[in-house]
Structure formats: structure tokens, C-alpha cells
Amino acid sequence: MEFWGRNRPVVTLLLAIFLLIILLSFSARETGVATWPERALHRLAAPVQRFLVLVASFSREVVEAVWELRTLRRENERLRQEVDEITFRYQNIVEAKLELDRVRALLAYSEEEAELDLMMARVISRGLTGWHQEIGIDRGRIHGVQAGDAVVTYRGAVGRVIEISGTSARVLLITDPRSAVAAMVQNGRDGALAEGDSSRLGGIRLARLPWDFPIAVGDQVITSRIGAVFPHNHVFAIGKVSEIVVSAGGLLKLAHIQPAVDFSRLEEVLVIRRGHP
Amino acid sequence: MTKATYTLGTLSVFIVLLHGTLMPYIAIFGGRVNVLVALVVAVALNYGTATAMIVAIATGLLADTLFASALGLTALPLVVIGYTVGQVGRRLFRDEPLVAVVISFTSIAAFELLTLLLSRMVFGVWWGRAFVSAFVPTWLVNVAALPVLITWLGKVLPQRKHEVI
Structure with missing residues (x-):
């Protein structure tokens, strides 16, 4: 009894180890079937295990989400920069395509009007104020441009060159009040003078028409073959009659013309070089 | 059966379930915190060898x-581990933080090595090189985590009164 009292912990330990080793050696054999205490314990623990696994997987997802947030922020920043870069490139591509379409249209027109000496020019400046309907083009004396040369697009008349320098020129648009172009109504063939409309900036008008001048809203107005600016053997659209106003006395009338060319979007034009060999 | 026994029993069952379910999910570099060792060490330091051995057998068999x-x-x-810590703990000033660190250091090493040895004996397998990659992270993680856990469990x-058998 004295031995047991003094060595109880060691004896208990050795006994426990002995029993556990026996248990271990027996239980390590693969029988394929769980014993009934094992089955009972598994059944009891299963709901708690399921709950804990659920909590564990949820916690892990939360931790991973927080961890990934930093990465995602960086990724987001990088992608934003990429989107900006792609947008910039895309805009340039769209711009290039639009320019290509316009140049193709001008080229097609040049081929149709083969007998005209047409030269494409880019619009490089616009009038500093709305009062002066002028544009600057990137073709000048060295390209064979002369003062007085007509400027057109495939849509119609644009204006005439009023000032040239070596590599550029200034063009007075037909919408400028200083401009006057010999015109005629396409259907009736009656001639008139198309002036820049000083009362409607950016517009054109046929002024001082006799009261019985055959013209109606919607009529097409074109350049006549007798003017000094545009070639006699070709006609160019000026615009369509949008409104007819009879003067107070009833003797004269005035026709407002909606220009055929959209001058606000003019980017490329064709210069008709008359003096070029 | 006292209230303390019920509390200890419930806590032990909860820790066994925690060890098998939650802890594998929060492994750090492959190393898991061994809450079973923490429980047995904490019980050994607070209750003594006999209780520690009972808790060790009960939780160990339940976990197995x-x-x-x-x-x-x-x-x-x-x-x-329960026996050794219970015996050594009688001679140590248990509130000293360094005690928890040293006990964690040795307990987890002993647990891992004994488990490995038993696996070798029972199943005849040897992990060879994998031993280092499996043992080192587990040991490091537990050396860091167990002192905190043991101290916390000591309060919970x-x-x-400390008993001696």
C-alpha cells in the first residue's frame, strides 16, 4: 500500500500507456466496420461537427475576402488605368476611321470629277469670331493654290480662297455676309445671287428676288455656270430653300437657304486649282 | 459531479470538436494550433496530474x-504530456509567462514526435523529408499560440485548488 501511495502517478501513467497501446494496436486493424461506441459518438458529434465546419468555412471565406480586398483594389486600379488607355486608343481608332470615311468620300468625288484639278486640304483653323465665316486650310502657294480658287466638298460649295501663304490659305465661306456666289434654282433654272445671311449667321440667302421669281420652299439651289468662282462646266449644291419672306411692299422677296454643307463639321475640303498646270 | 467538472467536461468536448473541425481551416503555412495540447497543459497546471491525465485520456480518445x-x-x-506537465508544474511558479512558453515549446514537440513515433509503430509509415516541412510550421505556430491559449484557458x-496524486 505504501508503494502504491508513493508511486501512484507513475503507475497510473504506465497503466494508461499500456492500455492505450493495446487499444491502439487493436483499433489500428482495418475492419471496415465501426464499433458501436464509435457509431454512437459519430452520431452524437455529427450535428456539432457540421455546424463547426459551416462556421469554419464561413470564417475562412470572410478572412479570404478581406485578404483579397487589398489585391482587388490594386487590380481594380490597374484595370482602370488599362481601361483609360484602351479608351484613349479606341477613340483614336474611331477618329481615324471617321477620317478615312471622309477622305474616301472626297476621293470618290475627285475620281468622279476627273476633269477638275482637285486637291484635298485639311481644315486647320476657323474664324476667330462667329461674325467671320472663314476657315484656314493646310494647302498654299507651294501646292498650287491661288487666291480665288473655289473650295468644295462632295456635298457642295464651300467658298473661295481669299488669302494664300506658302503652305496655307484662308477660305471665305459662302455663308459669310461678304460672300456672293452666282446661283440658280435647280428646277426653274432662274439665276440669283447667293449671299451670306447677315441676319442668320451661318445661313445663306437669295436676296432681292422679284415678287414673281419662281421659287418654293424645298427647292435645290446650286451654283450657276456664269459665276467667276466656281467652274462653268460643273455645278455644286449650295443648299435648299428653307423659308421665303416677301418684303413689306410686296415687290421683292427673300429666300433663306439651308446650306448643303455642314460648315460646323468641316474637316477636309477639296480645292479646285484653276491656275495649276 | 461538481459544477466545475461539468464545465471542464463541456469545455473539453467543445475543444475536441474545435480541434477536428475549425482548426484545420485556420492553418498557417500548414501549421495548426493544437488546442488539445493547450487544454491538457492548462488543466495540468491548474488541476494537477490526475485531472490532466483523465482529461487527456477522455479528450484524446474522443478525438481519436x-x-x-x-x-x-x-x-x-x-x-x-498531462503527466509530465502536472509533475513539473508542481515545482514551477505557474504565473510566470516564461513557464507557459517553455512548456508550450516542449509539449508540442513531444506531442508531434510521439504521434509520429506511434504512427510509425502502428501503421509502419515514415514521413522522411516531409517530417521537417510538417513539423517545423506546426511547432512554430504552436510555440507562438499556445502560451496565449494556456494563459487564457487558465483564466477560463x-x-x-491544485491537487497532487
Whole structure:
């Protein structure tokens, strides 16, 4: 009894180890079937295990989400920069395509009007104020441009060159009040003078028409073959009659013309070089 | 059966389930915090050898039944740890933080090595090079985590006078 009292912990330990080793050696054999205490314990623990696994997987997802947030922020920043870069490139591509379409249209027109000496020019400046309907083009004396040369697009008349320098020129648009172009109504063939409309900036008008001048809203107005600016053997659209106003006395009338060319979007034009060999 | 026994029993069952379910999910570089060792060490330091050995056998066998392929694989190392810490703990000033660190350091090493040895004996397998990659992270993680856990468990466990068997 004295031995047991003094060595109880060691004896208990050795006994426990002995029993556990026996248990271990027996239980390590693969029988394929769980014993009934094992089955009972598994059944009891299963709901708690399921709950804990659920909590564990949820916690892990939360931790991973927080961890990934930093990465995602960086990724987001990088992608934003990429989107900006792609947008910039895309805009340039769209711009290039639009320019290509316009140049193709001008080229097609040049081929149709083969007998005209047409030269494409880019619009490089616009009038500093709305009062002066002028544009600057990137073709000048060295390209064979002369003062007085007509400027057109495939849509119609644009204006005439009023000032040239070596590599550029200034063009007075037909919408400028200083401009006057010999015109005629396409259907009736009656001639008139198309002036820049000083009362409607950016517009054109046929002024001082006799009261019985055959013209109606919607009529097409074109350049006549007798003017000094545009070639006699070709006609160019000026615009369509949008409104007819009879003067107070009833003797004269005035026709407002909606220009055929959209001058606000003019980017490329064709210069008709008359003096070029 | 006292209230303290019920509390200890419930806590032990909860820790076994925690060990088998939650802890594998929060492994750090492959190393898991061994809450079973923490429990046995905390019980050994607070209650003494006898209680520690009972808790070690009970939790170890429960863990083996639920999560291991052989009974005793966890229980045996835990019993040895419970006995050793219970015996050594009598001679130590347990509130000293360094005590928890040193005990964690040795307990987890003992647990891992004993488990490995038993696996070798029972199943005849040897992990070879994988031993280092499996043992080192587990050991490091536990050396860092166990002192905190043991201290915390010491506060959570029902207060009882240290017993000697």
C-alpha cells in the first residue's frame, strides 16, 4: 500500500500507456466496420461537427475576402488605368476611321470629277469670331493654290480662297455676309445671287428676288455656270430653300437657304486649282 | 459531479470538436494550433496530474474516435504530456509567462514526435523529408499560440485548488 501511495502517478501513467497501446494496436486493424461506441459518438458529434465546419468555412471565406480586398483594389486600379488607355486608343481608332470615311468620300468625288484639278486640304483653323465665316486650310502657294480658287466638298460649295501663304490659305465661306456666289434654282433654272445671311449667321440667302421669281420652299439651289468662282462646266449644291419672306411692299422677296454643307463639321475640303498646270 | 467538472467536461468536448473541425481551416503555412495540447497543459497546471491525465485520456480518445483512424493515437501523447506537465508544474511558479512558453515549446514537440513515433509503430509509415516541412510550421505556430491559449484557458477554467496524486 505504501508503494502504491508513493508511486501512484507513475503507475497510473504506465497503466494508461499500456492500455492505450493495446487499444491502439487493436483499433489500428482495418475492419471496415465501426464499433458501436464509435457509431454512437459519430452520431452524437455529427450535428456539432457540421455546424463547426459551416462556421469554419464561413470564417475562412470572410478572412479570404478581406485578404483579397487589398489585391482587388490594386487590380481594380490597374484595370482602370488599362481601361483609360484602351479608351484613349479606341477613340483614336474611331477618329481615324471617321477620317478615312471622309477622305474616301472626297476621293470618290475627285475620281468622279476627273476633269477638275482637285486637291484635298485639311481644315486647320476657323474664324476667330462667329461674325467671320472663314476657315484656314493646310494647302498654299507651294501646292498650287491661288487666291480665288473655289473650295468644295462632295456635298457642295464651300467658298473661295481669299488669302494664300506658302503652305496655307484662308477660305471665305459662302455663308459669310461678304460672300456672293452666282446661283440658280435647280428646277426653274432662274439665276440669283447667293449671299451670306447677315441676319442668320451661318445661313445663306437669295436676296432681292422679284415678287414673281419662281421659287418654293424645298427647292435645290446650286451654283450657276456664269459665276467667276466656281467652274462653268460643273455645278455644286449650295443648299435648299428653307423659308421665303416677301418684303413689306410686296415687290421683292427673300429666300433663306439651308446650306448643303455642314460648315460646323468641316474637316477636309477639296480645292479646285484653276491656275495649276 | 461538481459544477466545475461539468464545465471542464463541456469545455473539453467543445475543444475536441474545435480541434477536428475549425482548426484545420485556420492553418498557417500548414501549421495548426493544437488546442488539445493547450487544454491538457492548462488543466495540468491548474488541476494537477490526475485531472490532466483523465482529461487527456477522455479528450484524446474522443478525438481519436471522431477524427483519427486508430484509438490512442492522440490520447497516448496527451497522457504523457498531462503527466509530465502536472509533475513539473508542481515545482514551477505557474504565473510566470516564461513557464507557459517553455512548456508550450516542449509539449508540442513531444506531442508531434510521439504521434509520429506511434504512427510509425502502428501503421509502419515514415514521413522522411516531409517530417521537417510538417513539423517545423506546426511547432512554430504552436510555440507562438499556445502560451496565449494556456494563459487564457487558465483564466477560463473553473478555479480549483491544485491537487497532487
